[in-house]
Every structure is written in structure tokens, then in C-alpha cells.
Amino acid sequence: METAAHPGTYIDLSIVPDILRRRVAHRPNLLKVIDNIGWLFFDKVLRMGVGLLVGVWIARYLGPEQFGLLSFATAFVGLFGAVAGLGLQGIVVRDIVREPAGKGVTIGTAAALQFAGGLLAYGLILLVIFWLRPEDRLALVLVAILGSMMLFKVSDVATYWFESQVLSKYTVMVQNAAFLAFAVVKIVLILLNAPLVLFAWAVMGEALVGAVLMLWVFRFYGFSLAELRASASRAKAMLTASWPLLLSGVAITVYMKVDQIMLGQMIGDTEVGLYSAATRVSEVWYFVPMAVMASVLPAILESRMADEAQYYRRLQTLFDVMVWLSVCVAVPMTFLSTPVVTLLFGSDYAAAGEVLSVHIWAAIFVFLGVASSNWYLAENRQMLSMQRAVLGMLVNVALNLLLIPSYGALGAAWATVLSYATAAFFADLLQGETRRIFAMKVASFNIVAVTTRMARSHW
Numbered sequence: 001m002e003t004a005a006h007p008g009t010y011i012d013l014s015i016v017p018d019i020l021r022r023r024v025a026h027r028p029n030l031l032k033v034i035d036n037i038g039w040l041f042f043d044k045v046l047r048m049g050v051g052l053l054v055g056v057w058i059a060r061y062l063g064p065e066q067f068g069l070l071s072f073a074t075a076f077v078g079l080f081g082a083v084a085g086l087g088l089q090g091i092v093v094r095d096i097v098r099e100p101a102g103k104g105v106t107i108g109t110a111a112a113l114q115f116a117g118g119l120l121a122y123g124l125i126l127l128v129i130f131w132l133r134p135e136d137r138l139a140l141v142l143v144a145i146l147g148s149m150m151l152f153k154v155s156d157v158a159t160y161w162f163e164s165q166v167l168s169k170y171t172v173m174v175q176n177a178a179f180l181a182f183a184v185v186k187i188v189l190i191l192l193n194a195p196l197v198l199f200a201w202a203v204m205g206e207a208l209v210g211a212v213l214m215l216w217v218f219r220f221y222g223f224s225l226a227e228l229r230a231s232a233s234r235a236k237a238m239l240t241a242s243w244p245l246l247l248s249g250v251a252i253t254v255y256m257k258v259d260q261i262m263l264g265q266m267i268g269d270t271e272v273g274l275y276s277a278a279t280r281v282s283e284v285w286y287f288v289p290m291a292v293m294a295s296v297l298p299a300i301l302e303s304r305m306a307d308e309a310q311y312y313r314r315l316q317t318l319f320d321v322m323v324w325l326s327v328c329v330a331v332p333m334t335f336l337s338t339p340v341v342t343l344l345f346g347s348d349y350a351a352a353g354e355v356l357s358v359h360i361w362a363a364i365f366v367f368l369g370v371a372s373s374n375w376y377l378a379e380n381r382q383m384l385s386m387q388r389a390v391l392g393m394l395v396n397v398a399l400n401l402l403l404i405p406s407y408g409a410l411g412a413a414w415a416t417v418l419s420y421a422t423a424a425f426f427a428d429l430l431q432g433e434t435r436r437i438f439a440m441k442v443a444s445f446n447i448v449a450v451t452t453r454m455a456r457s458h459w
Contacts, residue, residue: 018301046176047287054183055280056344058199059273061190064348068264068273070196073142074203075260075276077149079126082253084121086113087245091238092160097302103161105353108228109235111157121150132265138196145200155211158218174217178210185355244386251389255396255419259412262400267408273411277345278355279339285329285363289322289370296374304378315375316440323366323444333360359413362420368441371426375437384434392423 059067092110096103125147133139162171184201260279262271296318303311333340337360338353347354376385396419403411428438443449 013021014397037221047179049333050180050183052280052284054097054186057214057343058186058279059280059349060201061275062196062272064270064277066196066269066273068269068276069139070142070199071276072260072264072269072272073113073139073146075257076129076143077146079253079261080121080125080147080150081153082249084114084118084150085156085246085249086239087242087247087249088113088118088238089156089160089163090245090277090373091158091242093163094377095238096161104227105229105231106232106238107157107161108230108236110160110228111154113238114156115151115154118150118153121153122147125150142199144202145197149207150203152207152211155214156298158214161218170217171214174213175210178206178213181209182206205267241279241380244383248386248389251386251393252423255416258393258397259400259404259416262397262404263409263412266404271408274349274352275355275412277341277349278352278359278409281337281340281344281356282333282359282363285326286366288325292318292321293370293374296353300374300378310439311378315371315437316443318371318374319368319440319444320450322371323364323441324447324450326363326367330360330363333357336381355409355413358410359416362417365417365420365424368444369420372424372428372437372441381433384431386426388423391427392419395419395422441455 035345058070062070066274088110092106096104099106125143129140129143129147159171182205184197185205189202260272260275263275298315300311300314300318303314334357337356338350341353341356342350373385376379396415399415399418400412403415405411407414425438425441428434428441
């Protein structure tokens with residue numbers, strides 16, 4: 001329930017055990033973070049459950065080849081998502097936290113930039129797919145439909161605003177309304193034996209409705225759209241700060257998506273279908289670090305300006321939590337991968353089980369990479385972040401070229417794990433200023449030390 005002492009917080013402390021209630025009752029910042037994480041976890045758990053159920057049903061209905069083609073088109077469009085975003089998310093959130101009075105110019109300028117970024121991304125999508133698959137009409141149609149979602153990226157500024165205020169519940173409500181509505185649409189399409197292209201239209205429709213609703217909620221709960229102003233000088237400053245994040249985002253997107261593109265081009269769409277089935281289960285857990293980071297980023301940025309010791313304690317706690325959450329996911333899934341894949345997707349996808357048993361271990365490095373991005377942003381070291389992302393991309397592409405011809409989807413899984421480990425973990429050894437971060441990450445694998453730190457933690 002919301003209280004006068006902690007407005008905007010909806011945690012009912014009467015249901016919390018005494019030992020936890022005593023620790024958080026007088027810590028409004030922690031309460032706000034916990035509340036925000038709760039909303040984000042609700043969002044992602046709902047999406048994980050319903051999305052996995054509907055996604056599995058679609059995969060069974062389409063079969064490995066057509067599901068592989070849809071996955072190829074989705075991954076291909078995803079390659080250009082970072083271009084549409086222009087690396088602005090962290091910059092916008094940071095600037096709103098630091099300069100609340102200038103929020104109208106910050107958000108208005110970001111909206112203008114993201115609209116331009118969306119147009120650029122969609123143009124690039126069409127050019128590249130016509131170059132890669134000029135004779136594959138169905139692939140061209142699917143990519144053209146899904147690529148139009150880049151034009152809706154302007155609505156992301158509303159998400160940035162709510163994130164800066166640690167009020168993700170509004171984003172959750174809107175996105176889940178669109179998600180659940182179109183989950184029903186997809187089920188209806190399956191029952192009507194609809195062709196593949198209609199599923200692409202459904203994905204695009206969900207993005208469009210979600211964008212419109214997000215802007216409406218932003219206007220209703222945030223502030224008047226009349227307050228938004230775009231500034232050329234502000235745009236220049238934002239792009240100067242964000243371009244390393246843009247390049248980093250492009251590199252990250254490439255080494256997260258290029259495996260499916262390379263599988264499709266080098267082996268075939270059926271192999272993409274098997275790989276996509278495995279990654280759909282593996283990557284469903286990636287919401288955890290994103291939800292945690294979205295909630296703790298404002299607190300980490302504030303502590304950076306106030307108390308360096310507290311700042312690094314918070315980072316260490318974040319690394320500890322990320323490592324052991326990911327290990328708790330990876331260990332059981334390694335042994336249960338084939339039964340899980342067969343149960344969910346059917347015997348046609350049984351070969352994806354071995355792929356999942358390898359790919360699931362990328363979670364450790366994904367979780368650590370998301371957590372350490374806080375340090376790069378707080379220290380204004382976007383260039384370092386970009387360098388690591390580019391390194392990971394190069395390693396991934398090279399390993400895919402080496403392993404896919406001989407091992408197919410399994411080779412792509414190994415390439416993913418090794419490239420994520422390179423970018424998010426081992427790269428911190430390359431420069432002196434990041435070796436402290438590397439030592440903190442290594443320390444997170446010591447379960448005894450982690451337990452001691454958690455017992456003494458004061459967020």
C-alpha cells in the first residue's frame with residue numbers, strides 16, 4: 001500500500017517477515033527500488049510465461065523451417081535496433097537524474113533524435129535484406145513488415161522518463177496490455193491456420209499499439225507534451241555522449257543476433273529454427289539483469305556523486321547477485337535441456353536440447369555485462385564499453401565462421417558463450433583502469449565471501 005512516509009511505494013510491510021521489515025522500514029530509497037524491481041519482475045515473469053507458451057505453440061504450428069525463417073527475419077531486424085535507439089537510453093536517464101529542471105529539453109530532443117534514428121534504421125534494413133536475399137520474396141516481405149517497428153522507437157522516451165523516476169509500473173501496465181491482446185491474436189491465427197506472414201503483422205501490430213499507449217500514459221502520468229522542446233545544441237551534446245554507446249549497442253546486437261543470420265545464410269532456415277528454439281528458453285532469463293539494473297541505476301548514479309566507497313559496495317553487491325542468479329539458472333538447465341526442449345517444442349526440435357545445454361552458460365556473462373554497464377555509464381567511460389562490445393562482436397563472428405560449417409547450431413552456441421565471456425569478463429584485464437572491476441567480478445564467484453558481504457550489506 002502507498003504510505004505518506006514513502007509516497008509512490010506500494011509495498012505492504014505488514015506481509016514482510018519481521019527481520020526484513022526492520023531492515024527496510026526506514027530506507028525509502030531501498031523500498032522504491034524493491035517496488036520497482038517487483039513491477040519489472042511481474043512484467044517479465046508474465047511475458048516469460050505467456051510469451052514462452054505462445055512462442056512454443058507458434059513454433060510447433062510453423063515447424064522448424066518456417067519458424068526458422070520468422071526467427072531469421074526477427075533477428076535481422078533486431079540487428080538495426082541499436083541504430084534506431086542511437087545509444088540514448090542511459091544518457092537520457094542520467095541527464096534527467098542529474099538535471100531534473102531540464103527534463104523537457106532532454107526528452108524532447110531525445111524524441112526528435114529517435115524518430116530520425118528509426119527512419120535511418122528502416123532504410124538500412126530494406127537495403128541490406130534486398131542485397132542478402134534478393135530472390136526470397138517471403139523473407140523480403142517479413143523483414144519489411146517487422147522492420148517498420150523501427151519507426152515506433154520514438155515512444156521509448158516515455159520509458160526513459162519513467163525509468164529515471166523509478167516508476168516502471170506504468171511501462172509494465174502499458175506493455176503488458178498490448179502484449180496480452182496480441183498474444184490472443186496470435187493464438188487465433190494458429191486456430192485459423194493462418195499463413196506465416198500474418199504472424200509478422202501481429203508482431204508489428206503489438207509494437208504499434210504499445211507505442212501509442214506508452215505516449216498516452218506518458219502524457220497522462222508524466223507531464224504535458226507541450227513541455228517538450230528539441231534543441232540543436234542539446235542534440236549535439238547528447239550524440240557526442242551517446243555515440244560510443246550507439247557503436248557499443250550495434251556491436252552487442254551483432255554478437256547477440258548474428259549467429260542466427262549466419263546460420264540462415266550458411267546452413268539453412270531449419271537450423272535457425274532449432275537454434276532459435278534453444279535460445280528462446282535460454283534467453284528468457286535475460287530479463288532478470290535488465291529488471292534489476294533499471295531499478296538500481298538511479299541509486300548507483302547518486303552514490304557515485306556522494307560516496308565513492310558506497311558506490312563500489314553497491315557495484316560489488318550487484319555483481320554478487322548477478323553471478324549467483326545466473327548460476328542457479330544454468331546448472332539445472334544443463335542437465336534438463338533435452339527433456340525441456342522436447343516437452344515444449346516437440347520431437348522435431350529434439351536436437352535443440354544439446355544447443356541449449358551450451359548456450360545457457362552465456363547467462364553468467366550476460367548478467368555480469370549488464371551489471372558492469374552501470375560502471376561505464378557512471379564513470380562516463382562509454383568508449384571502454386564500446387571497445388569491449390566490438391571485441392566481443394569480432395570474436396563471435398570469427399568463431400561462427402570457424403564453427404558453424406562443422407557443428408551448425410551447436411557451434412553457434414559455443415561461439416556465443418566464448419564471445420560473451422571475452423567481452424563481459426576477460427576484456428577487463430586488458431587495461432589498468434578496469435582491473436579493479438575484473439577483480440570484483442572474480443570475487444563474485446567466491447560463494448563464502450559473497451555470503452559474508454550480503455549479510456553485511458547496506459544498500
